[in-house]
Amino acid sequence: DSLPSSPDENALDTTNGPSLVPPTPAARSPLPARPTGPLKSIVEDLKSRQASPAMTPRGESTNPFTTFSGLTQPPSRNNSKSNSEISLVDVLSAKAVNLNGAKAHADGLHSGTKRHQLTHSSSTASHTRVQRRLSRSSTTRAHSRSISSSRPSLELHSTRWHIESNPHCNGGLKNAVESVGTRLKRKLWVGTLGVNTDGFRDSLRRNIEWRMRDDCDSLPVWIPDSEFAGCYDDFCHQVLWPCLHYAIPDAPRTKSFYEHASYNQYVAVNQRFADAIASAYQDGDIIWVNDYHLMLLPAMLRARLPGASIGFFMHVAFPSSEIFRCLSVRVDLLKGVLGSDLIGFQTANYARHFRQTVSRILTAEALPKGVQMDDRFVDVGAFPMGIDVGSLDEKKHDPEVAEWVNALRQRYAGMKLIVGRDKLDLIQGVRQKIQAFEAFLEKYPEYQGKVVLIQVALQTTEESEMQGGVSDVVSHLNSRFSTLTYQPVVFLHTQDLTFSQYLALLTVADAFMVTSLREGMALRTHEYVECQEERHRPLILSEFTGSYSYSGFRSCIPVNPWDKRMTAKAIHQALTMSDEEALSRWEDMHSHVVTQSAQAFVTSFLVRCLRASIEHSQTDGTEVAVLDVQRVLPRYRHSQKRLLLIDFEGTMWIRDLRKMSRGVFDPPKDAIEVLNRLADDPRNEVWLLSGLPVKGMLDIIGEAAPKIGIVAENGCFIKTRPDRNGGSSWISMVANFNLTWKAPCLEILNYFTERTPGSFVEEREASIVWRFWVDPDESSSDRQWARRQASEAQNHVFDSLGERYGLRIIPGANSFLVLPNNVSRSTAVGAILNPGGPARSTLVTSVPWSAPEATEAESVHEFDFVLAIGKDQRMMRRLNELDNAETVSTGDKGTDAKWKLDPSKVMPALWRFADAK
Numbered sequence: 001d002s003l004p005s006s007p008d009e010n011a012l013d014t015t016n017g018p019s020l021v022p023p024t025p026a027a028r029s030p031l032p033a034r035p036t037g038p039l040k041s042i043v044e045d046l047k048s049r050q051a052s053p054a055m056t057p058r059g060e061s062t063n064p065f066t067t068f069s070g071l072t073q074p075p076s077r078n079n080s081k082s083n084s085e086i087s088l089v090d091v092l093s094a095k096a097v098n099l100n101g102a103k104a105h106a107d108g109l110h111s112g113t114k115r116h117q118l119t120h121s122s123s124t125a126s127h128t129r130v131q132r133r134l135s136r137s138s139t140t141r142a143h144s145r146s147i148s149s150s151r152p153s154l155e156l157h158s159t160r161w162h163i164e165s166n167p168h169c170n171g172g173l174k175n176a177v178e179s180v181g182t183r184l185k186r187k188l189w190v191g192t193l194g195v196n197t198d199g200f201r202d203s204l205r206r207n208i209e210w211r212m213r214d215d216c217d218s219l220p221v222w223i224p225d226s227e228f229a230g231c232y233d234d235f236c237h238q239v240l241w242p243c244l245h246y247a248i249p250d251a252p253r254t255k256s257f258y259e260h261a262s263y264n265q266y267v268a269v270n271q272r273f274a275d276a277i278a279s280a281y282q283d284g285d286i287i288w289v290n291d292y293h294l295m296l297l298p299a300m301l302r303a304r305l306p307g308a309s310i311g312f313f314m315h316v317a318f319p320s321s322e323i324f325r326c327l328s329v330r331v332d333l334l335k336g337v338l339g340s341d342l343i344g345f346q347t348a349n350y351a352r353h354f355r356q357t358v359s360r361i362l363t364a365e366a367l368p369k370g371v372q373m374d375d376r377f378v379d380v381g382a383f384p385m386g387i388d389v390g391s392l393d394e395k396k397h398d399p400e401v402a403e404w405v406n407a408l409r410q411r412y413a414g415m416k417l418i419v420g421r422d423k424l425d426l427i428q429g430v431r432q433k434i435q436a437f438e439a440f441l442e443k444y445p446e447y448q449g450k451v452v453l454i455q456v457a458l459q460t461t462e463e464s465e466m467q468g469g470v471s472d473v474v475s476h477l478n479s480r481f482s483t484l485t486y487q488p489v490v491f492l493h494t495q496d497l498t499f500s501q502y503l504a505l506l507t508v509a510d511a512f513m514v515t516s517l518r519e520g521m522a523l524r525t526h527e528y529v530e531c532q533e534e535r536h537r538p539l540i541l542s543e544f545t546g547s548y549s550y551s552g553f554r555s556c557i558p559v560n561p562w563d564k565r566m567t568a569k570a571i572h573q574a575l576t577m578s579d580e581e582a583l584s585r586w587e588d589m590h591s592h593v594v595t596q597s598a599q600a601f602v603t604s605f606l607v608r609c610l611r612a613s614i615e616h617s618q619t620d621g622t623e624v625a626v627l628d629v630q631r632v633l634p635r636y637r638h639s640q641k642r643l644l645l646i647d648f649e650g651t652m653w654i655r656d657l658r659k660m661s662r663g664v665f666d667p668p669k670d671a672i673e674v675l676n677r678l679a680d681d682p683r684n685e686v687w688l689l690s691g692l693p694v695k696g697m698l699d700i701i702g703e704a705a706p707k708i709g710i711v712a713e714n715g716c717f718i719k720t721r722p723d724r725n726g727g728s729s730w731i732s733m734v735a736n737f738n739l740t741w742k743a744p745c746l747e748i749l750n751y752f753t754e755r756t757p758g759s760f761v762e763e764r765e766a767s768i769v770w771r772f773w774v775d776p777d778e779s780s781s782d783r784q785w786a787r788r789q790a791s792e793a794q795n796h797v798f799d800s801l802g803e804r805y806g807l808r809i810i811p812g813a814n815s816f817l818v819l820p821n822n823v824s825r826s827t828a829v830g831a832i833l834n835p836g837g838p839a840r841s842t843l844v845t846s847v848p849w850s851a852p853e854a855t856e857a858e859s860v861h862e863f864d865f866v867l868a869i870g871k872d873q874r875m876m877r878r879l880n881e882l883d884n885a886e887t888v889s890t891g892d893k894g895t896d897a898k899w900k901l902d903p904s905k906v907m908p909a910l911w912r913f914a915d916a917k
């Protein structure tokens with residue numbers, strides 16, 4: 001038998017275990033399950049594949065979720081029986097990417113020539129697990145034994161080992177990164193090989209490194225076995241994983257974990273990653289750190305590579321601050337991830353928990369967009385992980401899947417099948433699932449003998465099966481309800497199935513069931529939905545999964561996994577649901593699966609990370625030159641079509657907020673005069689950019705400056721410049737927007753206004769501003785109080801209304817603005833530069849006046865001189881893309897503008913342009 005078996009595992013051909021077919025009455029022990037009958041042939045099929053001289057039994061063809069088939073090195077397959085062969089599981093990690101493709105999406109960011117490379121650091125975790133998990137498979141066990149028992153002979157020659165995909169890594173992540181294909185032109189995975197590498201000599205390590213970099217864009221990080229075990233098995237799995245999933249580990253054990261070796265080992269492992277990445281890093285790379293195993297890494301990297309773009313994505317859940325604060329190393333962990341430019345979570349709830357935790361524990365200012373640290377801003381956001389629908393579709397249409405679909409249909413004719421696939425630990429709720437299934441069979445006895453739950457167990461060891469408390473409940477249930485021809489629960493391990501077989505199960509299932517007590521996302525729900533394209537049968541889903549947070553998945557049958565009666569009813573509902581209802585629910589879920597895909601996940605994360613790091617790396621303004629009008633004037637003089645974009649409040653007009661709070665506006669006469677003078681020159685097209693509402697602008701500017709164009713409410717409204725007949729109109733850029741968010745928003749802000757002396761709300765047509773601390777004489781404790789209220793108010797508005805209505809919040813020094821997404825000064829300027837662009841505006845009202853003379857500047861596309869003065873950095877970046885733009889920042893923060901200018905110097909500068917002949 002070319003599939004060696006280990007004595008204790010008895011390999012795959014045991015016939016006395018329960019399976020998809022009825023067990024013999026004497027064989028009711030649920031684990032390990034060894035198939036007979038139809039599933040036996042599945043297994044035999046598997047065996048015959050494994051027996052081919054190819055690879056280890058856990059090669060890529062048996063792996064449901066990885067697609068790195070290219071990683072298996074054919075020449076080494078022939079050595080598969082050698083005692084000294086090592087199956088190197090592939091390193092998860094690092095991928096370097098030329099982000100040119102992704103940059104195109106970066107909303108008008110520069111199309112610079114900088115090479116962007118993504119160094120994608122992933123968890124250390126999966127690899128150890130692979131080694132351990134592989135011990136279920138006899139051949140691999142033989143491999144691991146050979147590794148550990150033959151240390152003296154570890155002088156392995158490169159031809160005697162091969163690299164293959166690790167089936168137990170975070171397959172979702174791997175697939176997602178691969179799904180964007182050539183858009184990531186260069187990538188480097190950085191990860192570990194897990195345990196059993198202590199005996200590798202330097203020459204072997206170099207050899208492996210060389211091969212991995214060459215063949216799989218991977219860089220292994222060498223971790224001593226004991227350090228790896230302390231970090232991964234103890235700190236990650238015994239302390240962090242439970243805590244992040246709302247299970248606080250018991251105090252005495254955690255105390256020893258925290259304060260002794262395991263946390264130190266976690267630090268050491270993160271440090272080794274930092275060393276490896278720093279040595280491979282090249283200027284312009286993006287470093288993408290993945291998951292909770294590497295929470296300290298971003299700060300370690302930031303210390304070494306201050307200018308690097310660093311993103312961190314948390315694949316698992318993030319709990320409420322009440323739970324996270326129980327960790328004794330909470331401060332270190334938070335500061336660790338805050339070394340990033342962007343921190344991503346699976347859902348908006350986890351992101352909010354994180355912001356609140358940071359605000360509570362580090363007393364940093366947490367805003368909807370991220371966290372303001374002393375020296376930098378860190379973006380925080382939700383990026384739902386998805387699946388690569390196209391690639392799954394291809395696999396789904398493999399003829400082998402159809403064969404297995406037929407086989408399963410025949411085998412289970414007249415029966416209902418419920419399928420599940422979970423890790424067997426306490427968090428994944430398999431015990432609760434089995435108990436609920438038992439409750440179902442009790443409550444609906446007519447289903448006894450007619451429904452089978454096929455439960456696939458992920459990455460289990462006997463230890464985890466015990467830990468998850470699954471074995472006893474399966475035994476109990478099976479012993480209660482099995483008959484000569486029926487066994488209610490069939491337990492399989494992932495290694496017992498090929499991916500085709502698993503897809504066939506998903507296709508024939510009458511329901512899929514996830515009862516996790518907490519879970520980051522649960523991508524298997526997406527796979528199930530995709531495989532139900534023809535049948536549309538329902539999904540029973542725990543309310544505590546990330547998937548359930550998304551509106552499409554609200555069309556599942558939700559369950560509280562702690563409530564077994566509810567879950568039992570859900571099973572009944574699923575099995576009796578009409579085809580029409582099932583179809584309508586499926587359509588909702590499917591639309592989420594196809595829109596929130598793996599590709600969308602990777603590109604949106606990388607684009608946001610890049611944008612965040614560009615914003616964060618803006619200079620503090622010290623090296624930007626002060627506007628030298630003398631140098632710009634010659635170009636101005638010699639140009640024929642000029643576009644002048646000038647910010648109003650805070651740039652041309654310094655307002656008295658005290659008066660404003662009483663609704664008093666003093667029209668700035670000098671500003672109006674210079675605007676008129678500039679607009680009198682027929683070569684000039686002058687636009688005033690304001691945050692004020694239409695009415696405010698009419699009150700202040702009104703007919704006093706008839707030739708200028710106006711952008712009001714930060715881009716929500718535009719008053720066009722007069723045409724030949726002197727006609728001008730107000731255009732709404734938000735005409736199709738739903739503005740019903742304003743009422744609840746005002747309610748929230750009024751509440752905060754009552755609690756915050758000196759604050760007030762400015763309601764505008766399509767936006768709302770909350771201002772606070774208008775009196776500089778107020779005490780600093782009042783100011784602090786006001787700031788705190790402002791950040792709470794922003795979070796409140798964002799959390800309750802932001803996602804639902806598509807709002808964004810722009811914080812200012814003493815105010816914040818709430819307005820619809822997709823509208824900004826920058827988009828208004830886009831419309832000015834390209835008036836024939838997509839029709840997104842509607843006429844609001846005509847403001848009839850008679851302009852003294854018609855302007856010649858009809859052809860607004862061909863400006864040969866553009867001058868923009870103001871504070872909007874996004875607009876500055878956008879205009880910098882034009883060859884002939886002079887951008888001048890009047891802000892006091894960092895800028896990408898070409899020049900800077902103190903607001904007090906703006907009027908004199910404008911007069912010099914106005915007077916230029």
Ligand SMILES: O=P(O)(O)OC[C@H]1O[C@H](O[C@H]2O[C@H](CO)[C@@H](O)[C@H](O)[C@H]2O)[C@H](O)[C@@H](O)[C@@H]1O
Pocket residue numbers: 123125126129169170171172173236315316317385423519520521522523
């Ligand atoms: O067991 P670990 O090695 O510590 O890794 C934790 C789990 O990571 C992956 O799951 C997580 O990411 C998925 C994709 O983003 C998400 O759907 C899931 O909810 C997260 O828990 C991996 O798929 C699991 O096998 C690992 O156990």
